Amino acid sequence: MGYVIEGKTGPWEVVIGLEVHAQVISQAKLFSGAATAFGGEPNHQVSLIDAAFPGMLPVINRECVAQAIRTGLGLNAEINLWSRFDRKNYFYADLPAGYQISQYQHPIVGKGEIEIELSDGSTRRIGITRLHLEQDAGKSLHDQHPTKTLIDLNRAGVALMEIVSEPDMRSPEEAGAYLRKLRTILRYLGTCDGNMEEGSLRADVNVSVRRPGEGFRTRCEVKNVNSVRFVMQAIEAEARRQIAIWEEGGVVEQETRLFEPGRGITRSMRSKEDAHDYRYFPDPDLVPLVIDAAWVEELRRTLPELPDAKKRRFMEQYGLPAYDAGLLVAEAATADYYEKLARGRDPKLAANWMIGDLFAALNRTGRSIEDPPVAAEGLGELLDLLTDGTISGRIAKEVFEIMVETGEGARAIVEKRGLRQVTDTAAIEQAVAEVLAANADKVAEYKSGKEKLFGYFVGQVMKRMAGKGNPALVNEVLRRVLGGG
Amino acid sequence: MSLTDLTLAEARKKLRAREVSARELTEAHLRAIEALQPKLNAFITLTPELALAQAKAADERLARGEALPLDGLPLAIKDLFCTEGVRTTAASRMLENFIPPYESTVTAKLKAAGAVFLGKTNLDEFAMGSSNITSAFGPAVSPWQRPDDPRPLTPGGSSGGSAAAVAARLALGATGTDTGGSIRQPAAFCGIAGIKPTYGRCSRYGIVAFASSLDQAGPMARTVEDCAILLEVMAGFDPKDSTSAEEPVPPFAEALKRSVRGLRIGIPKEYRVEGMPPEILALWEKGAAWLETAGAEIREVSLPHTPHALPTYYIVAPAECSSNLARYDGVRYGLRVPAEDLTEMYEKTRAAGFGAEVKRRILIGTYVLSAGYYDAYYLRAQKVRSLILRDFTEAFREVDALLTPTAPSAAFPLGEKMDDPVTMYLNDVFTVPASLAGLPALSVPCGTDAQGLPLGLQVIGRPFDEEGIIAVGRALEESAGFAARPALAAQE
Amino acid sequence: MSLDFETVRRIAHLARIRVEDDELPKLAAELNTILGWVEQLAALDVAEIPPLTGPVSMALRMREDVIDDGGIPEKVLANAPERLGDYFVVPKVVE
Structure with a gap:
């Protein structure tokens, strides 16, 4: 009904x-x-x-x-x-x-x-x-x-x-x-x-x-x-x-x-x-x-791709779910932004960043997709840094906020602020050792079966490394050091 | 010979030969106007300063040997053509103080050709009428008089002021507009020539609209040749008018030299209406005989829907006028009668601004377009209009031009035929069919009635065959040798 | 068909022309004379006939999309019976 x-x-x-x-x-x-x-x-x-x-x-x-x-x-x-x-x-x-x-x-x-x-x-x-x-x-x-x-x-x-x-x-x-x-x-x-x-x-x-x-x-x-x-x-x-x-x-x-x-x-x-x-x-x-x-017929030939067709294409070409594709084609300018961003990158990652972080930033700043605080090229640079492991996902969010605020480029922000993620195992091992030493009681709890605390240790290590530790390596080292793993 | 008695063609020759100056010619006409305007009321607005300035400029060009086609020739302009900076009234209280910030295409072409504008001529209000009686500025009066009857005669309408001015030698030529006969009928009544061109031949841009699908501008002058000279300047494609025809303008005056030998001239039998004065019937027959003598072949043809033309016209024209005149609402220009609310302002303004005949036509037009009546009146009239056009198309398979009387009577005293509106409408019986079909037609003076009043014959041609009707018109003019002079004409 | 006074009033209002009551009889009579006369067209069989809107048989000519007019407020307003600044003015309209 x-x-x-x-x-x-x-x-x-x-x-x-x-x-x-x-x-x-x-x-x-x-x-x-x-x-x-x-x-x-x-x-x-x-x-x-x-x-x-x-x-x-x-x-x-x-x-x-x-x-x-x-x-x-x-x-x-x-x-x-x-x-x-x-x-x-x-x-x-x-x-x-x-x-x-x-x-x-x-x-x-x-x-x-x-x-x-x-x-x-x-x-x-x-x-x-x-x-x-x-x-x-x-x-x-x-x-x-x-x-x-x-x-x-x-x-x-x-x-x-x-x-x-x-x-x-x-x-x-x-x-x-x-x-x-x-x-x-x-x-x-x-x-x-x-x-x-x-x-x-x-x-x-x-x-x-x-x-x-x-x-x-x-x-x-x-x-x-x-x-x-x-x-x-x-x-x-x-x-x-x-x-x-x-x-x-x-x-x-x-x-x-x-x-x-x-x-x-x-x-x-x-x-x-x-x-x-x-x-x-x-x-x-x-x-x-x-x-x-x-x-x-001439006018028909020169018509732009219309939203329904574009949505179908986004679903096929980029493997996007209908909902995401629908959001991205609502405005031609949004769709154009997306296609620029997705070119040569992970299309799903691009869609998520646009629908999540970019749209939020547009809302917050009151700007339009035609005049965005971060252009498709800029966001693309950020995604590239994320994808090649230069920065972590968490740092990427942080860098994006700085980009929105200052208009600076992703790479420049990462370099200037030393946000490159740490992949040096020795540095990570040291941070892990420090965290475990400072939390002996929690280590004991963990070892007696409270495995939920693993996430807590990860967080503490990341914090100590100012977010720059490579999350996969941090996990790996922690597991090794805590033993049994 | 006095300057005001010259034809436009003669005056042009004299100007170019520097035998006379544009200033002299213009002053002679201004003096004639001064003398006769009080009696004829042919003009609503006079523009002597403009005329003298234009004459001065023309003289300068003439002196340099750079004469424009109409350089220095004094003309009268029907007060339906918008003229930049010069009051344009359409003979209505509604536009009594309206000064257009623009120039109609036709008058712009005349100006650009060097013509001298003497003033704006009287007409029936918004060109709605056949006797000038509906002018808010009082009717123009014919310069013709019956010998034994002092009553002033109508110059015809709606272009009555133009016809009176030209006949009385107040101007060498004039512009007119013709919706259902408004050039041809006054031309016939005043003993001058007038051409209503094919619909689309002259631009309607800047002409106060009466009925858009019928309105056409055209020349009025004392000879067919003068009309041809003027038409050549007035005609032509105008991108500002969506109904303007993209037809080349031929040298119309060349057509005057054409022979009518071998032309087939049709006499439409349905125009032989009951009650037509025998003098008009006789003149019509005479006209046919003249053409035959000149080598044309005369054939009777049938235009079977002729009797329906007039009622068709009096549905179509009022319908269009009711819409065209809706813009006179007292908001942007023209008369306003103040009132408390908008509707009241509209109603009072339009009641005060329009005269009785205009109101009647607006009301008839509003009625025939209104819900429930559209099919019975307007749509039906459009269908009959198809039939009337079809009649002409068929006839023109057999003949090259048609010959008819222009009007069913000679000029009548002003104030007559006022018993009811339809009596006045019957004046247009011979002119309306060609208007509905959009065909070119001219009226040429061919004789006088027993009281010495002029009578005209009408020649109707195929679409865009103005040359054809000019040739036939010239042949009639030549045979008729019309030389009568109106009682009131410039004496210079 | 004959117009009664009420119809004449309605038509006059549609056309926004004030007609006073004492004008009605004469006006109605005149309009009825005209309508009675044009009614003769009803006798014709035109069922199969296409209507003719105007004598021109060409297609509509089109203008290019360029701004070549406007920007002439003084010309537009010069004849206004009442104006306020660059506005035309009418009695207050209540919607």
């Missing part, structure tokens, strides 16, 4: 579909030559086309079309060689033309699917209904003035891909996994930076509930949820709201709602209520978008 919510009158299943708006990575906007960069001065990245001045006309950006095709290919979807732009008509202060140029009837990308992984290790396929290109609106600032709303059109006209999923998800976890996976694919493709905080990736969540085995009931759309966590919370909140309505004998009305993360609830968006009649019609300023099949 999958995810259900227990209501007062029995269990409810949740049905979820996502409409994700992904801002296309391009220099210029979808229909104008103004810049798309985030965070410019207000209205400085606006052409007269974006501001819908009289007589201004749209001309489509080839790269935005290419990005949509790449994304379609990455979602295993059909590319429609004939598509068209329609106008979606509604009035809003940050929608300069009074319509949004979108693709309603004939999207550039048709059906596709992606595979998601769940925490129990199972996988599920989630259908993609369509992907279409459209313009973003500008930004309304409601909190800068007591009685006014300020309008910045910098974002107006930036290309968006609206990626619509089938209502295939049945739990907040699945929706979260879908959104993360989609984000990973987009970032791999380089078609969207996936930055939810800056709004480059926004999700509208369609939620309905039903009794297990039933057909679909009325859904509500929760708009503009801007993190994976909020998507999961919004689904649960909205599902519980709908369940309460049904269980009290009410009827859920189809409407647009807004998630309030602070209060953990969704609320009705009245301002959108009369906007349902969008009067879509083909944009007469644009003719149909006809794509050459050869161009699609």
Whole structure:
């Protein structure tokens, strides 16, 4: 039995579909030559086309079309060689033309699917209904003035891909996994930076509930949820709201709602209520978008390796378990780091150091894999010292921390601080003798059968040698000296 | 002969021969405007300083022998073309104070060719109308008058100000735009020539949009030759307009020399509508006879869906206009009526800024696109539009051009045909089909009615065969020898 | 089909054009005249006919992805009925 919510009158299943708006990575906007960069001065990245001045006309950006095709290919979807732009008509202060140029009837990308992984290790396929290109609106600032709303059109006209999923998800976890996976694919493709905080990736969540085995009931759309966590919370909140309505004998009305993360609830968006009649019609300023099949093939040939394929390859080529491979391919930059590190080294050792020590260091320092405190070459040098016996595992951890802190190279740290491990048997024998002499009582206990104390002696010898003793040799000498061994 | 009576081609010759300066020519036209603008209201905004500056620059080039194609020729610009730094109103309260920070492609080409801009001409508000009566600045008035009737006549519409200005010798030529007949009908009413080029021939960039799939810019002037000279400059591919055609621009004026001998001219029988004044019918027959005499072959053809063109147009054009005019919301430019909340501001602004006809068309367009009605109205109209195009395609298998009247009547007194909107719409009955099909068409003055008012004939051609219609138009012009002068024309 | 006052009000609101109650009768009559007239198209059988969106039969031309516009806030804002700094200003919107 999958995810259900227990209501007062029995269990409810949740049905979820996502409409994700992904801002296309391009220099210029979808229909104008103004810049798309985030965070410019207000209205400085606006052409007269974006501001819908009289007589201004749209001309489509080839790269935005290419990005949509790449994304379609990455979602295993059909590319429609004939598509068209329609106008979606509604009035809003940050929608300069009074319509949004979108693709309603004939999207550039048709059906596709992606595979998601769940925490129990199972996988599920989630259908993609369509992907279409459209313009973003500008930004309304409601909190800068007591009685006014300020309008910045910098974002107006930036290309968006609206990626619509089938209502295939049945739990907040699945929706979260879908959104993360989609984000990973987009970032791999380089078609969207996936930055939810800056709004480059926004999700509208369609939620309905039903009794297990039933057909679909009325859904509500929760708009503009801007993190994976909020998507999961919004689904649960909205599902519980709908369940309460049904269980009290009410009827859920189809409407647009807004998630309030602070209060953990969704609320009705009245301002959108009369906007349902969008009067879509083909944009007469644009003719149909006809794509050459050869161009699609060229884009297909130049697609990067995508996360699913990379994960499979990591498992085969490096012998990694699925879990490790999954962690290492989540970001293309992480995977690149790993491949650099693993080249000519023990792949499992490389994976362990990345997933353990490097990821911890990233977390601690707040740095990203694109800008790591220790580069792949540096970590590689450290692993080489470890592998060739120059330093012990314990010292390696220590050296890594120094590398994170100071940025110095592994070899330099080892040399400067004399951390090279001691393989001189005489030195080890001396340390062993000293430790045993100082712990005569424990030696007696050991000899009378308390063999657990062997580890204690190892520790003491290592301590006396400042961690530099070769662990294998220390073991060997101890065993020999303590006799019987 | 006075300077204002010159044709554009003649004036060009005199300028290049240094028989007259651009400054003299411009001043003569500015004086004519000063004298007649109060009566004709042909202009919304006058730009004498700009004109004189342009004339000065033209004279300098002419003196150096570096004449540009239109150097020093005074033109009037329909106030639907955005002109950088010069108020552009579309004859609407909505844009009463709008100063575009950009230039339309067509006017930019004219400027670059050395033309002199006298001012911005009156039109029906947002080009929606056939009589100029919907202008927020009061209608332009025709320079023509009936001998026994003092009532002012309409110059036609929507490019009525341009037509009136050219007919009254206030400008050598003018720009117009034509969505359903807005160049051809006023040209016919005012006794001048006008060309609506093939859709895509002239860039729409910077022209205030009415109905994007129909709007086309074109020239208006007193002769077909002058129109051809202007069109050559106005036309051409523009990467800023996604519907602009990548067609080479031929030397249109060369087509004037072409003979019509051997051309097959179609007479579409469906244009013989009930209630057409006998004078117009007679002129049409005369026109066919002239062409036949000149060696063309006259054939009757059928365009069976003609009767459906007008209702189709009055669904398609309002639908597009309802969306195109949504940008006039009082936020970024144009009129704003202050209000407490955004919706109220929109509603009050648009109620105050748009006139009655524009509102009617926006409302009709909103309705035919709205949920539940799209298929019955808009989609159906698009399908009929297919049929209308198909009619023309079939006809052009048999003939090289079509000959029809331009309008179903001569000019009527301003304020007439106002009983209901549809009566006014019927003015466009002969011009709308070619608009829906995107075909080139011109109107050429071919005679007068019993009261001395001009009547025009329309020639419709194949896509991008402006040369063909120019040749036929020139042949008609030659045979007709139209020489009537409007009552109100520059006296210089 | 005939538009009643309620429909005219709804359409006018969709188009964001204020129509006062006393304008309704005349406006509704005019709109109904126009709609009644265009309705003649209903008599045609167009079931098999493809719709014609515009007279241009070419495919969409594409622009290269270069920044060659924008950076003109003064032009963008010069005609604004109300502005605050480099922002356009409208009455406060409550979402």
